Amino acid sequence: MPTISDYMSGDHKACDEAFARAEESVAKGDWAAAEAGFKTYKRAMDRHMAMEEEVLFGAFEEETGMRGAGPTEVMRQEHVQMHGLIDEMKTAVDAKDKNEYLGLAETLLVMMQQHNLKEEGMLYQMMDQVLASQAGDLIARCNAFEVASA
């Protein structure tokens, strides 16, 4: 059975893949592919962050009693920052502004990878420990999770 770490780290990879594909299309100036690629990427990111905020973080906070000040709170704040950058990227895709998109993408990349590093290196491992008994159930809920596409 996969752990929460395995499942969520795997989803990071899927998001990265979508990020790279969209960025490459923008760099090539292939705006049709860029638009579709960016949409896929945004949906993957929205879903990933929502799974954390609506399924995993709550369970972790309940189990540890760390609500409002713990590691999950910091991750939530960083999610807000990433959503902000992704929204700006959407504007850049709509405007077909290559430089703006690539600059934002680079900024998001550094932000997102540090964020992932902290989740994969620490938070998910802590979740594996404290949420071990409910892991199967939580992963099933994550799997079934869908976000309304914007």
Next chain:
Amino acid sequence: MVSAGLNLEQAPPISVPARFFLTAPAFVMLAALVMLWRGPEVFGSRWAPETLAIVHLLALGFLAMVMIGALMQMLPVLAGAPIPWPGPVAHVVHGGLTLGTLSLAAGLLFGEIMLLKVAVWLLAPAFLVFLAAMAASLARVPVFNITVRIMVLVWLAIAVTVIFGLWLAASRSWGPAPFDWSMRNLHPGWGFFGWTGLLVIGVAYQVVPMFQMTPPYPGAMTRWFAMAVFAALLAWSAGTWQEAGGLRLAGALALALFYAGFALVTLDLQRRRRRRVPDVTLLFWRVGMLSLLVASLAWTASVLVDDPPASMAVFLGVVVIAGVVMSVTSGMLYKILPFLAWFHLQARTGMGRQVPNMRQYLGEGLQRRQFWLHLASVFLLAGAALWPMALSRPAALLFGASAAQLLWNLICVMQAYRRQFLLLSGAADAH
């Protein structure tokens, strides 16, 4: 306690790393000036006074400067452990390192014993404070992961390098201290194979997959590799110290093999990267790893040959310092400083307001120009090690130009940051 490690808001103010990053290229320019002034003598032997001065301007003034600044910034992210009292620590370490390096280089260049003594009194406390702060940070890590383990080895290597260095400086100035000749090889050995090499390995594990979206380093490699390098360094050191030829040779060859292997694996991962957009940092890393291959070959040759020519050691030093370490650190600076500018402005404005993205602090064009200047200077410096009469001064000019461009680029980032900062403060006051 756990949240402290995860909280990016505990990152030190931008002035903490920025002062290290902006000082560093100035030391390279100074080294280039000495090279221009003394010309071919610089490349004659690693023991020449001007050579020792230049090596320390680069190793302490640039490499240690950037690495310490980056560690103060990156430890919270890489290891989940903030440095305590970042402001005061940065003051003491940056001040001591800057003045101490100037004093040491001048002391070595002019044979001034008084200056060497001053250097010891400045550098010793600077490193003591830095090592204490780094130890305090590592002692509080929430998860003892592979990066943290490598950082512990790096800490040990810094301590050993500094102790040997202080010992050498003390025996030159206060002398006649008990002096062991092997220390003249052990000091740079621990500096490059230990401190610098292990730090590059530890950082590479995280940032190579991160920036280019490459596959991760093989799990088996990340687990044992850094320890194996450290063990080989210990074997080489013991062999050098005890003049046990077999052990020294085995350790030296193992080091060459490990570092060449690391370079090949890194180049292979980068070849398989998922992120295909052009990236200056990637170019710098590739030059660094190719130089590491060349350096491993040159090192192997120098330990296998009975009486290697003096130019061999000079060539090795050039390839390692300019080719490997300066490439990798410059590439990292172009990611770290613009990101920090964005990050701190973003944290200041709060949510919902846009601040310039990374490329708006520094365009790709300026980074690229510095990359080509750097690459050309690496070739000329390596050439000057072999043909000093013809190439030492052109190499010095290009080396200085590359450093000036780097400094200019970093100043551009900080100026754009400051403009935005004032703009945002003005906007905040108006409300």
